Amino acid sequence: MKTFNIGLVGCGFMGKTHTFGYKTIPLYYENLPFKINLKTVCASGKESAKNAAERMGYENYTDNFDDIINDESIDIVDICTPNYLHADEIFSAVKAKKHIYCDKPLVSKLADAEKIADLEKNYEKCTQITFQNRFFPATMLAKKMIDEGKIGKILTFEAKFLHSGSIDKNKPIGWKQDGEKxxxxxxxxxxxxxxxxxxxxxxxxADIFCKTKILYPERPDKDGNTVKIAAEDEAHALVTMKNGANGVMTISKISTGTNDELSFEIYGDKGALRFNLMDANYLYYFDNTQKEDVFGGERGFKQIECVQRFDAPGGLFPSSKSSIGWLRGHVHCLYNFLNCVYENKKCTPNFSDGAYVNYIMDLMYKSAKDGKTVFCK
Known part of the structure; x- marks a missing residue:
């Protein structure tokens, strides 16, 4: 049986998340045709790497990324470092002909994203980016229903991702609030x-108009120094899709009272769909082809039980009726990647998908800077 040796770079929050996936995949998916071995973890310091290896169960540790790249026994490089480091790490992993799993976003600069997407066209190994929200049964069902025409022609939509972690002006910033990193x-x-x-x-x-907001122009860093803030806390975008649908996207870390609220509402001429990550067990569906009746009849939004009804070999443990959680999307995203590596087939979402997201983000910043609508290729 094939064993995939994993080299993880970055052992913070996302490093723990991906490691959770590697450790639990054999429990969630029975009779796997491959094994997973946590070979080496890389951190910015030797002591941090050693602690991570002991805590998470990796065989080896290092503070030198080249040790992972130059180890011929390592099959998969898993990148969980700050965004500004991704590009060099991906280029090195491509040169070493490794399979690559990279946390989002792909990179911090569009030019690097375009180079990576171009490299991927002729790359023989598997590449995937971590967009785990594609991998909940509810969002996969939404995709299936839209593709099958269940809600007809898409007219309008609204999508939000709301947090409240940046409300406190005295909270020290991390690298995610550092515009450069x-x-x-x-x-x-x-x-x-x-x-x-x-x-x-x-x-x-098709086109985007975006406005951004910085709540506090100055915040403390981890050492207590006051630093100027260039990274936006909130963004609002009016968009049109190539299919003609108009939409509103709201993205915020200053939405008081929210936790991890990714949601969407999609309205078509035959029906509508609603989803909220804080209620991830369910997809809500309105069938507009049902006729109105006395007292309402059966017309109205239907709550579809998606819970953990994954395709085989998933959905067996825990019970398919069990409540789902945030980590489960990450696990299925990672399983999708490993299964593609095993079957030697192209992954989705791949680095080209990640590069497209970099492209749209770049247009959002351009629109916010110029105060004008920008048009997509």
């Missing part, structure tokens, strides 16, 4: 998910 602000961090999910469901973008 993050490649932007909330558009990059949360907006990349919204951009990708709406493209997955509705297709490509």
């Amino acid at each position: 993050g490649g932007g602000g909330v558009i990059v961090d949360l907006g990349s998910h919204v951009i990708d999910l709406m493209r997955y469901l509705l297709g490509n973008y």
Whole structure:
């Protein structure tokens, strides 16, 4: 049986998340045709790497990314570092002919994204970007229903990703609030998910008008120094899709009272769909072909039980009727990648999909800067 040796670079929050996936995939998916071995973890310091290896169960540790790249036994390079490091790490992994799994966004600069997408065209190994919100049963069902014409011609939509983590002006910033290291602000961090999910469901973008907001022009850093803030806390975009649908996207880390609220409402001439990540067990569907009747009849939004009804070999553990959680989307996203590696087939979403998201984010920033609508290729 084939064993995939994993080299993880970056052992923070997302490193833990991906490691959770590797450890639990054999439980969620029975009779796998491959095994997973946590070979080496890389961190910015030796002590951090050692602690991560002991805590997460990796065989080896290093503070030198080249140790992973030059290890011929490592099959998969998993990138969980800050955004500004992704490009060099991807180029190195491509040169070493590794399979690559990279957390979103693909990179911090559009020029690098375009180079990577061009490289991917002739790359023989598997590449995938972590857009885990595609991989909940509810969002996969939404995609299926839209493709089958269940809600007809798409007319309008609204998509939001709301957090409240940046409300406190005294909270020290991290690298995600550093415009240089993050490649932007909330558009990059949360907006990349919204951009990708709406493209997955509705297709490509036609035009965008965007406005952004920085709540506090100065904030403290982790050392207590006051620094100027260039990364936006909130963004609002009016968009038109290539299919003619008009939409509104709201992305914010200053939405008081919210936790991790990714949601969408999609309205067609035959029906409508609603989803909220805080209620991820269900997809809500309105069938506009049902006739109105006395007292309402059966007309109205239907709550579809998606819970953990994944395709085989998923959906067996825990019970398909069990409540789902945030991590489960990550696990299925990672399983999709590993299965593609095993079957030697192209992954979706791949780096070209990630590069498209970089392209749309770049247009959003251009629109916000110029105060004008921008048009997509």
